[in-house]
Amino acid sequence: MPVAAQVIRHASTHPDRVAISGPYGDITYGALARRAREEAASLTAALLRPIPARATPPAASPPPADGRAITAAARTRAPVVGICLRDPVDQLIAILAADLTGATPLLYEPALRDGVPADLLVETLLTTGPTDPGAQTHLAGVGSAGPVTRSLPGGGWFAPSPGDLAWACFSSGSTGRPRAVVRTRESWTGSFGPVSEITGIGVDDVVLVPGPLTSSLYGFAAVHALAVGATVLAPGRWAPGSLPELARRATAVHVVPHLLPRLLDALPEDAPLRVVVVGGAALPAEVRERAGDVRVVAYYGATELSFVAVDADGGGLRPFPGVEIEVRPPLGEVWARSPWLAEGYLGGVAGPLKAEDKWMSVGDLADPYTPGEPLRLRGRGDGAIQTGGATVVPEDVEEVLRRAPGVGDVVVVGSPHPELGAVVTAVVEAGAGPLPSKATLEKVARDGLAAAQRPRRWYAITDLPRTPTGKPARAQVAARLTTTDPDLRRLP
Numbered sequence: 415m416p417v418a419a420q421v422i423r424h425a426s427t428h429p430d431r432v433a434i435s436g437p438y439g440d441i442t443y444g445a446l447a448r449r450a451r452e453e454a455a456s457l458t459a460a461l462l463r464p465i466p467a468r469a470t471p472p473a474a475s476p477p478p479a480d481g482r483a484i485t486a487a488a489r490t491r492a493p494v495v496g497i498c499l500r501d502p503v504d505q506l507i508a509i510l511a512a513d514l515t516g517a518t519p520l521l522y523e524p525a526l527r528d529g530v531p532a533d534l535l536v537e538t539l540l541t542t543g544p545t546d547p548g549a550q551t552h553l554a555g556v557g558s559a560g561p562v563t564r565s566l567p568g569g570g571w572f573a574p575s576p577g578d579l580a581w582a583c584f585s586s587g588s589t590g591r592p593r594a595v596v597r598t599r600e601s602w603t604g605s606f607g608p609v610s611e612i613t614g615i616g617v618d619d620v621v622l623v624p625g626p627l628t629s630s631l632y633g634f635a636a637v638h639a640l641a642v643g644a645t646v647l648a649p650g651r652w653a654p655g656s657l658p659e660l661a662r663r664a665t666a667v668h669v670v671p672h673l674l675p676r677l678l679d680a681l682p683e684d685a686p687l688r689v690v691v692v693g694g695a696a697l698p699a700e701v702r703e704r705a706g707d708v709r710v711v712a713y714y715g716a717t718e719l720s721f722v723a724v725d726a727d728g729g730g731l732r733p734f735p736g737v738e739i740e741v742r743p744p745l746g747e748v749w750a751r752s753p754w755l756a757e758g759y760l761g762g763v764a765g766p767l768k769a770e771d772k773w774m775s776v777g778d779l780a781d782p783y784t785p786g787e788p789l790r791l792r793g794r795g796d797g798a799i800q801t802g803g804a805t806v807v808p809e810d811v812e813e814v815l816r817r818a819p820g821v822g823d824v825v826v827v828g829s830p831h832p833e834l835g836a837v838v839t840a841v842v843e844a845g846a847g848p849l850p851s852k853a854t855l856e857k858v859a860r861d862g863l864a865a866a867q868r869p870r871r872w873y874a875i876t877d878l879p880r881t882p883t884g885k886p887a888r889a890q891v892a893a894r895l896t897t898t899d900p901d902l903r904r905l906p
Contacts, residue, residue: 416513416580417603417641422447424643434636434646435620435663436503443643446507453511457495494518494582494596494760502648505627506636513580520582520594520760521628576600582760583630585717594760595630595717595767601754602634605721606641608735612726613691613711615666617643620686622664624649624657624673625884630717631693635668661685670694670884671701671712672823678704694885698816702728714791716776718767720754723789730788740773741783745805746792748783749775779807797888799828801836804866808888811869814862815840820850823878827892829871840869841891841902843878852905872905 421433421443429444441449495512497519499505505521512519574580580599615621621639623646625632639646647664649656657680661667668691669677678701681687690705692712702710713724714731723731723739733739737752751773759765766776779792793809800806808826815824822845828836842849852872859868879890894902 416509416519416599417637418450418510418513419574420641420643421450421510424640428643431643432645433640434503434506434648436501436648437650438501438503441503446510449507450510450514453507454514457511457517458515494520496520496522498522500650502623502627502636502650506640506646506648509637513574516574516578518579518582518596520584521633522584522594523626523628574599576604579757583633583717584628585630585765593763593765595756596758596760597720597756601720601756602637603641605734605736605754606638609638609721610642612724612735613666613689614709615639615642615644615689615691619644619665620647620663621645622647622660622667624660624667624669624677626650629881631670632668635691658682661687665689666691668693671697672886673884674701674710675704678708681708697725699728714778714789716778718756718765718776719750719774720752720756722748722750722752725788731791732788739783739785739789741780741789742775745798746779746781747775748778748780748789748791749773797827799826799836799838801828801831801834801838801866806838806867811838811840811859811863811867815842815855815858815869817862818850818855818858820845820847821855822846823886825878825886825888825891826869827888827895829895837870838867839871839873839895841873841875841878841895842905843875849874855905874903874905875901877901 424431424433425443425447429442429447431443432440433443433446434441495508495515495517497505497508497512499508509519509521576599578599579596581602582594582596585593585595610616615638619639619642621635621644623632623635623639627633627636627648636646636648644666647660649660657677661677661681662685665686666689667677667687671692671694674690674692674697677690687708689709689711692710693715697710697712702712710728711724711726712731713721713734715721715723715734721734722737724734725731734752734754736754737750740749740751741747742749749770755774756767758767768775768777776794778794779798781790781792783789791809793807797808798805799808806826806828811826812824815821815826821842823843825841827839827841829839831837840855842855855872856868873895879887879894881887
């Protein structure tokens, strides 16, 4: 996915155009290309040094039975370069620097450091230093192979090819431990054209990316904008208080569904915003309607699968260009075949990704699907609750409960039960007003859910724990229910 070549081309044609507007200032395309080259030289020198062993790595998890598509990282001959920086401008510079050397960048946060093999870690300071004085200031080179840097005519560096393993990022699903997903350059850069055509995002846009670039959703948004020569508005971490000012500048924005209402609430009347790209869970029709004249493009995908389906006009999810979709019995797992699929997980670890021939799935569920009809998603199979012989998909329950007045968001998990195996448990986050009573919630559940789907236990919480992309962190909610958590209140 890295796009150093495109950035250098934009720097030669419009060097003074702002490439990135970050939390500590702006950087032009000319300055961005220059700093990327400087960091590439420093990174090359660091990668030529021996990598000290720090600890014996834990044994890799055994691969799934099919054993396919998850060991591709072992084939890479170039090093994987982990990037742990706070400032999004510095993050993007480091990504471009890695691309110039032919390395594979892996953007991660300190909390995910354990996911990078400790025995293959080498650190080097950024030569020009971070813009934010309090930032963490290291790159981490992962891999024992030397760099593949070579000089090219015109001051170039590495000669990229579509099959390069050119991008790695941690999955940010709501369940389980994050894993580093590895993909080829073509698997993302090849989708730039369809994304530009569907969204209309181009060189004249200011693209707001209001979340951490460690997320594949936001990372793709930023790099796609650089590829087309637009300006990336990258404030870093989500900060609701800054939305009105950011919305006055942005013509396009990438966001997750639950943050779209907040964006619309903060939108000034004279805002130039014309398109919102929404990725992640299903987008309720009423939220789309609230956008008014602002066009909403929603899509479904996964870090491992990239784009799978897109809803560009409110008519429902249809296959993204180049994608074939199957929904397979008995549970209704979504399988995709396309040029945009990932190669697998870094280090060959096991995960939800399954491969069969050229098809892949991460266990997401959908209603029976007929080509030409909309894809109707139901949720993630690995979060399904087995209760008294019935299988309950949490997202099915959550969709109904969110309709209750006063509910801001909700997470449904299974709580252990000695006879039923598990019972459906709902943890409800209040919206703008007071939280509805348990009786109100139970009535909504009775009216919209089958008996097995209805929650038997109800809890209230002020703020649901969330992943870096803003999705509710289902695994954290389940874990907190097993402890004495003062933030969780059982509804009587």
